[in-house]
Every structure is written in structure tokens, then in C-alpha cells.
Amino acid sequence: MKDNFINQLSLDLFHQLEDNTKNTAEVLTLPDGKPMPNAEVIIYRSFFNELESNTLFQELLNNIKWRQDRMKLYGKEHDLPRLIAWYGDEGRSYTFSGIPMNPDTWTQTLLSIKQKTEETVEVEFNSVLLNLYRSGKDGISWHSDDEKELGKNPVIASVSFGEARRFQMKHKLDKSLEKLEVNLTNGSLLIMKGSTQHHWQHQIPKTAKAVEPRINLTFRVIQTTK
Numbered sequence: 001m002k003d004n005f006i007n008q009l010s011l012d013l014f015h016q017l018e019d020n021t022k023n024t025a026e027v028l029t030l031p032d033g034k035p036m037p038n039a040e041v042i043i044y045r046s047f048f049n050e051l052e053s054n055t056l057f058q059e060l061l062n063n064i065k066w067r068q069d070r071m072k073l074y075g076k077e078h079d080l081p082r083l084i085a086w087y088g089d090e091g092r093s094y095t096f097s098g099i100p101m102n103p104d105t106w107t108q109t110l111l112s113i114k115q116k117t118e119e120t121v122e123v124e125f126n127s128v129l130l131n132l133y134r135s136g137k138d139g140i141s142w143h144s145d146d147e148k149e150l151g152k153n154p155v156i157a158s159v160s161f162g163e164a165r166r167f168q169m170k171h172k173l174d175k176s177l178e179k180l181e182v183n184l185t186n187g188s189l190l191i192m193k194g195s196t197q198h199h200w201q202h203q204i205p206k207t208a209k210a211v212e213p214r215i216n217l218t219f220r221v222i223q224t225t226k
């Protein structure tokens with residue numbers, strides 16, 4: 001009863017805050033303003049407002065089951081340069097960079113972020129991969145989200161909280177195209193869809209600058225059921 005009351009209160013707060021959110025879609029273009037070939041990338045720079053974003057950042061930082069994974073590179077094991085977590089519907093398993101993962105069960109906070117994201121993206125997601133970049137020493141190197149569990153033309157919805165970090169994209173084949181860069185700020189939503197993952201790679205470069213932690217959530221649809 002008390003919990004319901006509190007849930008209702010926080011929902012009301014969410015909706016109230018939502019009205020103040022500048023919620024406009026921008027299509028990403030090449031640095032010269034021309035359209036990105038073979039890609040559909042959209043950004044909402046203030047999908048969550050400042051207050052919501054700060055609250056959600058703290059909540060996720062404290063309550064997500066962050067873990068340090070290791071990966072093999074040239075026969076040697078290394079810590080991944082970030083902490084990760086994986087939440088989703090039961091029975092979905094997924095291999096990320098060669099690491100098989102079983103999802104944790106959705107938390108209330110994740111479900112509320114998921115719901116708001118789904119309303120805008122118009123896709124029902126069944127899982128989310130979370131990354132915690134603790135400092136500028138953490139990052140993610142060039143890759144595409146092209147694991148076969150994601151299907152042919154996956155829609156990836158990427159929500160960011162905390163410190164802004166540079167998100168870069170480069171075309172896999174056409175080297176004449178300039179690298180593209182966008183700042184993923186507190187409360188932003190980036191959507192990649194269509195054939196983007198076939199033709200483009202993305203990364204969050206490490207930085208020597210002193211930067212505060214950043215949390216990123218990438219909502220995905222996993223196609224296979226175990």
C-alpha cells in the first residue's frame with residue numbers, strides 16, 4: 001500500500017518533469033552537413049531533464065549490480081575498461097564480446113527509463129546493457145552492435161547519464177568519409193537503426209582529461225529465446 005503510494009508519487013513527479021523536457025529529434029549528419037550514407041542515427045539531446053538525469057544517475061550508480069568483466073586479447077586476459085551490467089526479460093541470453101551473459105531482473109528504475117524510451121522509439125525492448133565509465137581511463141573501442149542475437153537491422157536506443165563523453169562513428173569501408181562525433185550529454189538519447197550497424201562502427205574514446213563517471217544504457221531487442 002505504502003509502496004504503491006510512493007510509486008504513484010514518483011510517477012506523478014516523472015510526468016510533471018516530462019513536461020519541461022526539451023524533447024526534439026535531430027538527425028545526425030556528416031561534419032559537412034550532408035546525410036550519413038547507409039545509416040539512420042537520431043539524437044534527443046535533452047530526453048531527460050537535468051534534475052531527472054541527476055537523480056537517475058545516482059540511483060543507477062548505487063543500485064545496479066555492476067561487475068568487472070575480463071576479455072581475452074591476443075591470448076592474454078584483461079579487465080574491460082568499464083564496468084558492465086545486463087538486465088532483461090527472463091530467458092534471454094546474449095554473448096557480448098565473447099562473454100555469455102544471463103540478464104538480471106528489471107528494476108523499477110530501469111523499467112521507467114525503458115518505458116519512456118519505448119514511447120519515443122516505438123520499439124519494445126527486452127534487454128539493456130549498462131556501461132559505467134568510471135573515469136577517462138574507461139572507454140569502449142571501435143565496434144558495431146552486430147551480434148547475431150540482435151537480428152538483421154537492430155534498433156539500439158542509448159541513454160546517457162552523468163559526465164558527457166565523446167561518441168564517434170566511422171564508416172567501415174568508405175575511408176573518404178570524415179569521422180563523426182557527438183557529445184553524449186547527461187539525459188541524452190541516441191538511436192541507431194536501419195543498416196547503421198552493417199556499415200558503421202562506433203566508440204567512446206578514452207581521454208586524458210579529468211572526467212567524472214558516466215552511465216550509459218543501450219536498450220536492445222534480443223531475438224533468440226533459450
Ligand SMILES: O=C(O)CCC(=O)C(=O)O
Binds near residue numbers: 216
Ligand atoms: O557508452 C556508449 O555510449 C556506447 C556503448 C556501446 O557502444 C555499447 O555498449 O555497445
Ligand SMILES: [Fe+2]
Binds near residue numbers: 143202
Ligand atoms: Fe555499441
